[in-house]
Amino acid sequence: MGKFLTTREENYSQWYNELVIKADLAENSAVRGCMVIKPYGYAIWEKMQAALDTMFKETGHVNAYFPLFIPKSFFSKEASHVEGFAKECAVVTHYRLKNKADGSGIEVDPEAKLEEELIVRPTSETIIWSTYKNWIQSYRDLPILINQWANVVRWEMRTRLFLRTAEFLWQEGHTAHATQEEAIEETIRMINVYAEFAEKFMAVPVIKGVKTENERFAGAIDTYTIEAMMQDGKALQSGTSHFLGQNFAKAFDVKFNSKESKLDYVWATSWGVSTRLMGALVMSHSDDHGLVLPPKLAPNQVVIVPIYKGDDQYEIMREAGNKIKNQLKAAGISVLFDDRDTHKPGWKFAEYELKGVPVRLAFGARDMENDTIEIARRDTLEKQTISQENIVETVKQLLEDIQENIYQKALKLREQKTYAVDTWEEFTDIIENKGGFVYAHWDGTTETENKIKEATKATIRCIPVNNPLENGTCIFSGKPSNQRVLFAKAY
């Protein structure tokens, strides 16, 4: 199957596009920029959702649902928010269609024009804070710790499956607090939740940090981010958590009576991850044979393939395969037993390699005699023949090993492709020729940041948390700097 996929070496970008489609994760739809998430892709997303939802609830959050549409005027209320979000978006202007007079189809009914246009939500701060206004009078009403699973629309001109689509699925947390300290604590709590999810479940190491003013969420005081390195050395922003200060409370006039009976504006955070994580997952681990999925997110952790000749063997194999399947299932492992007689074992092997199933078990007539089974791991493609006796324990251990191994592999790659440089020459050489993360001194101005971006397409991904202070000079301007920041080209 590998030969059907462009290799990463040949063309990393094309490899990704082909893999997403060939592994049945998603495809483009008839609607420009909108994707269809296919069952196999959606099954991975469901696993992500389940793990995240549990983590959100464990940290005290509850789910709710707010409207898809936002009145146009809401966007004008928070000045920097409108600049960032209200521009490229889907606008609902009418609420009815009618038959054309000539019977040739339907058309928009000009008489059904909305008084105020509605924006399909690109993010929900405005509609949610207009709602919170009615929920909050006193400090007793705080904190509000709400998350929403939803679809959002941003009218992107150039789209790519999962990485950048006009419509995407995400979760957005929106919390309200009585104090600045509490809101900042929440902002940091949630970026930590995201980092833990990325590393423990996706097996993707991330760097936590703060965005520069330039790269901040529109309307935020501070944006925390987790940045992951893809195999080509580019960064992928994988989740953000925003401290919004009192900006949205002021825009929607949300005040509360404090314990000290003082009237004050409410403090806010918002935080989100999206189906973009699917792109990060694919690009972090997969190889030229197809997907490599971490066991904790794989829809099927194990596939069993029987190798047989004739109907007699087939029946015996089916029985044996089902027995193993049931043993594994009873241990909480998700298993697919592919006993279809319409496809050859070789075809199946290639198929499940493409689909990234972490462990493959295969057995033939000789294995039946010897009570053995072939076990193959997707991450290293190694296989060995083992006794069937301790199959459950062996598989369990192997799934843990694979989860850990692909994390370590991604971490090692990141370490190999991470540099600290002190000159503009080194900087441009790495960004343009080698690819990777570059720690370099920066003078702290947006002007310099923009000029570096114009010259190299590299952006400041973040100022890492607990960044060591160190005196140096800006690689671009030569001005003094007291810390290195993280530069990379990004998706």
Next chain:
Amino acid sequence: MGKFLTTREENYSQWYNELVIKADLAENSAVRGCMVIKPYGYAIWEKMQAALDTMFKETGHVNAYFPLFIPKSFFSKEASHVEGFAKECAVVTHYRLKNKADGSGIEVDPEAKLEEELIVRPTSETIIWSTYKNWIQSYRDLPILINQWANVVRWEMRTRLFLRTAEFLWQEGHTAHATQEEAIEETIRMINVYAEFAEKFMAVPVIKGVKTENERFAGAIDTYTIEAMMQDGKALQSGTSHFLGQNFAKAFDVKFNSKESKLDYVWATSWGVSTRLMGALVMSHSDDHGLVLPPKLAPNQVVIVPIYKGDDQYEIMREAGNKIKNQLKAAGISVLFDDRDTHKPGWKFAEYELKGVPVRLAFGARDMENDTIEIARRDTLEKQTISQENIVETVKQLLEDIQENIYQKALKLREQKTYAVDTWEEFTDIIENKGGFVYAHWDGTTETENKIKEATKATIRCIPVNNPLENGTCIFSGKPSNQRVLFAKAY
């Protein structure tokens, strides 16, 4: 708390509206016709989703996600579908806003007009069948058994929380089959899944049947429905499953090669339930004190309220309450221990009555001495003092009893309010004065059906499955009829 709620007797409709808001299930938003589903309401919806999703997966379905937007032209492809759905809907005509020249806000950018308008999906048959066209070549690609959890928009003029809103949440199954028989079998399988869910989880008895031509889904050959009776005797259509024949396959040219190497159009079904079920749940069981929730869908099955004086007692009670809470949790029961010292026990009792928590446990100083506890059930409001010794078993049994009791109560009410009539006089008397379900003979014509509706507002809810044949004369036209059908006013 009861006194704050309009009683059902006084005004059933107002009772419902008040209850949904006071019990914190949902509220109207700033966007006309769109609701905010609040955390408590959403927690119930999540329980519904989890149960349904499990049932869908057990019957072989997988989830996927299709675009929010549908190109306008897609609706014209299936003639009856466009009549039913494309008229009252949200139309996206532009993809950008811009700052007004005078700086007074933002406006739609006239230069960003879409070539073809996009409809916010009111239902997804068209976009899904345009996708299935690329997925299906051979009988080997069939069946496709996909479900989608999504939001949809129908521009309703008169809206009510949960019952009829412009945007609502639902699931829509869309399946593709090689034969008519298989598709019909699937249609019936899913209406049975819905009926089982309504009766087992919601504790709402339903009547399964087929819709008349007039009430069919736009584009269906046959629509199966489950109809539930609310406490005021009106019907609420709670779920539908449609046999779509080859209508959508023909509209989108979806053909397959059969086992016999013949080219044929694919057979289709679709089926859905929505947040409307929340309305059915509230109206089936709740009373003048507030919600009555079935234990299987209650976010908290048990609430524990301590009754104490002074800090010393408070500490002892907290310890005791947490111990009971942990015992119940270990048995898989969801428990809230309300140990807040900011609210009095009486306030808490009323609050959890309003919120419909099935079982309330309360204990004071004397209970501590005697090792007893007061246990109250929400459905009957009965309470008794029991020994703490078998608390887990007692609560478990009581939850089962409540689940069964509210089902039986709803069933009994339906039986009391169900009539078989043979004359127009009786018919109008029941529909107009008593309210309820009426089985009556009908001549089988749409003309008569419409005239009955005009005269009484009653509609044919369904022709029940396995309906006994019986000769009679139509209550309206006097023409011959061979079966009674189910009439009622409906939500």
